[in-house]
Amino acid sequence: MKKYDYLVVGAGLFGAVFAHEAHKQGKTCLVIDKRDHIGGNIYTKEIEGIQVHCYGAHIFHTSNERVWEYVNQFAQFNHFVNSPVAVYKDELYNLPFNMNTFHQLWGVQTPAQAKAIINKQISQMHIVNPKNLEEQALALVGKDVYEKLIEGYTRKQWGRPCKELPSFIIKRLPLRYTFDNNYFKDPHQGIPKKGYTHMIKKMLEGVQVVLHTDFFDNKEEWIAQADKIVYTGMIDEYFDYCYGPLEYRSLRFETEVLDMENYQGNAVVNYTDYEVPYTRIIEHKHFDFGTQKKTVITREYSQKWEKGKEPYYPVNDAANSELFGKYEELALKEPNVLFGGRLGMYRYMDMDKVIEAALDMAECELSYEGTKKDR
Ligand code: FAD
Ligand code: UDP
Numbered sequence: 001m002k003k004y005d006y007l008v009v010g011a012g013l014f015g016a017v018f019a020h021e022a023h024k025q026g027k028t029c030l031v032i033d034k035r036d037h038i039g040g041n042i043y044t045k046e047i048e049g050i051q052v053h054c055y056g057a058h059i060f061h062t063s064n065e066r067v068w069e070y071v072n073q074f075a076q077f078n079h080f081v082n083s084p085v086a087v088y089k090d091e092l093y094n095l096p097f098n099m100n101t102f103h104q105l106w107g108v109q110t111p112a113q114a115k116a117i118i119n120k121q122i123s124q125m126h127i128v129n130p131k132n133l134e135e136q137a138l139a140l141v142g143k144d145v146y147e148k149l150i151e152g153y154t155r156k157q158w159g160r161p162c163k164e165l166p167s168f169i170i171k172r173l174p175l176r177y178t179f180d181n182n183y184f185k186d187p188h189q190g191i192p193k194k195g196y197t198h199m200i201k202k203m204l205e206g207v208q209v210v211l212h213t214d215f216f217d218n219k220e221e222w223i224a225q226a227d228k229i230v231y232t233g234m235i236d237e238y239f240d241y242c243y244g245p246l247e248y249r250s251l252r253f254e255t256e257v258l259d260m261e262n263y264q265g266n267a268v269v270n271y272t273d274y275e276v277p278y279t280r281i282i283e284h285k286h287f288d289f290g291t292q293k294k295t296v297i298t299r300e301y302s303q304k305w306e307k308g309k310e311p312y313y314p315v316n317d318a319a320n321s322e323l324f325g326k327y328e329e330l331a332l333k334e335p336n337v338l339f340g341g342r343l344g345m346y347r348y349m350d351m352d353k354v355i356e357a358a359l360d361m362a363e364c365e366l367s368y369e370g371t372k373k374d375r
Pocket of ligand 2: 153
């Protein structure tokens, strides 16, 4: 006799949304996670009265009304708007690339002046079909922005030269000719007032959760416990790396409590110079307009991934996409296992996209199960 309808491997955002939906429909569900907390990478922990984003800055933003309504059931969001600052040597720039940045770079005041400089720099490059990230960036923003704000940061972040990176990574960075420092264009943006962990806790209300539990320590036993598995860990690990490991990028976080009220005056400051070893410093209280006496900062270092380290970013270049395709074929042959989330789908997804994907999977899966029963 199977004990549960679903075993969800991973108490991150994907697993929590799926489990919530399954529980709502009367399914029995067990969620396991190898970490000692729920929330996966969006986990926040209170230190000195400040919600600390333990796995890097997480800003919720979406254009999807269904997703926005959905998350608002579990959390009240504040009005935080992400406006990062970039430090390049002794210079400071606003991000994303906008009229403030162009004024800081060249002293220009109008969009026409900024466009003239950028277009001149672009035309000097003679790039017709950008083949890699470097060419894509130069063709989009010209030499100055590329050299000061992209090249060093990207090389640190991905651990290889921009010439060896796919161009789509840079398409995430907006370029605009208005004085607008808002990083995102979505109509909805904010941070849950009580932190992300509280939001996940609400999603998981009524669902059984077991922490400190690695699926692979007892794979066969876990499989026998449920009719179906929703697996949100690494897809290559599920298949014992039989075609070789997929590539990921890992991170290292150094968190410090400082006996001062305000360290850097902004939630996110990027260090775009290659010589500075970290990519960014986040000051957590500014995500929530905090006025505490102390402050907590985190330096984020990018590092090579190897087994045992956390796989934060999938490296979606051509070679890895091909390898992932092979694992996807194996996944299709496992009718009782559903692969979801950033690691199960080997795809960089923002939180809103993860929620959308989990809701789609739940809708498809749970309505199918319902129809099966009615037959
Ligand atoms: P995860 O959060 O990784 O959850 C997977 C869970 O599965 C983990 O808890 C893991 O411990 C568990 N697990 C894995 N293998 C096993 C196993 N064998 N046994 C048991 N448990 C297992 N998105 C935004 O929208 N805005 C942002 O500002 C933003 N910033 C980000 C910054 C960084 C540095 C990173 C890395 C990501 C950022 N994201 C952001 C993306 C966001 O983190 C993801 O969309 C989201 O966390 C993905 O949820 P998930 O459930 O798919 O994966
Ligand atoms: N990037 C950059 N300079 C910056 C910030 C980002 O060149 O100051 C590039 C870098 O290649 C990075 C990509 O833009 O990988 C996406 O960055 P973003 O901060 O949007 O994504 P995140 O790292 O938070 O997922």
